[in-house]
Amino acid sequence: MIELGCGDGRLTLPVAADAAYVLAFDTDADAVERARRALPTELAARVDYRVASGRDIEFERRSFDLALFSWSL
Amino acid sequence: MEAEDVVYVLRNMIDAVEPGGLVLDLQVIRVNPLVEAAGETVCEIDGEPLFATMDAATAAVDAAVAAGRLAEEAVDDHDVRKHYVNGADLVDHFSDKKRRVPDEAVPRLLALDEPVTLRERCRLRRLRVLR
Numbered sequence: 391m392i393e394l395g396c397g398d399g400r401l402t403l404p405v406a407a408d409a410a411y412v413l414a415f416d417t418d419a420d421a422v423e424r425a426r427r428a429l430p431t432e433l434a435a436r437v438d439y440r441v442a443s444g445r446d447i448e449f450e451r452r453s454f455d456l457a458l459f460s461w462s463l
Numbered sequence: 464m465e466a467e468d469v470v471y472v473l474r475n476m477i478d479a480v481e482p483g484g485l486v487l488d489l490q491v492i493r494v495n496p497l498v499e500a501a502g503e504t505v506c507e508i509d510g511e512p513l514f515a516t517m518d519a520a521t522a523a524v525d526a527a528v529a530a531g532r533l534a535e536e537a538v539d540d541h542d543v544r545k546h547y548v549n550g551a552d553l554v555d556h557f558s559d560k561k562r563r564v565p566d567e568a569v570p571r572l573l574a575l576d577e578p579v580t581l582r583e584r585c586r587l588r589r590l591r592v593l594r
Contacts, residue, residue: 392476394472394476401489443472444468444471444472444475444476445468445471445472445475447475449479451479452478452479452480452481452482453479453481454479454480454481454484455480455484455485456480456485456486456487457476457477457479457480457486457487458486458487459476459487459488459489459490459520460489461489461490461513461585463469463472463473463476463488463490463520463523463524
């Protein structure tokens with residue numbers, strides 16, 4: 391899954407439990423830091439939090455099954 | 464996000480998903496959010512700063528549907544509640560946001576030493592990526 395505007399991970403974690411890999415990003419560095427701190431150890435290998443915008447985020451095209459826009463588009 | 468950015472970002476995000484995959488678009492609805500405590504409304508927050516972006520996002524998604532890149536499969540309107548420890552916690556949260564707590568409501572909120580909830584109407588659209 392790729393998540394645009396993850397903030398502090400409010401919606402990320404419930405989805406991450408069922409995902410193979412999550413790329414979640416937000417322009418708010420403080421919120422992303424809070425998300426990283428709150429990431430459970432068992433999900434650490436599957437969730438990649440980044441500080442980035444929807445314009446500059448880097449990813450492989452057509453590599454995700456799901457895109458989630460969390461009040462963010 | 465500016466309107467032209469919305470179009471670019473949506474295209475970018477659709478490109479991230481393989482054809483047949485899903486886009487879940489969660490947006491606010493044009494109803495002002497309410498601040499509540501103990502089941503009563505404390506104040507209303509002007510949602511307008513987000514509504515312009517919401518309109519642009521909705522238009523961009525509608526255009527992608529019309530262009531055959533996305534197919535809308537379901538729409539669900541619902542309340543989303545965000546919980547705060549007390550009124551000061553909510554005031555602090557909004558201190559650097561585009562949406563502002565009304566000045567006249569701040570003293571009452573700061574005096575509220577009980578859980579406070581922000582309730583807003585949201586729309587979730589499930590969209591299938593066609594190409």
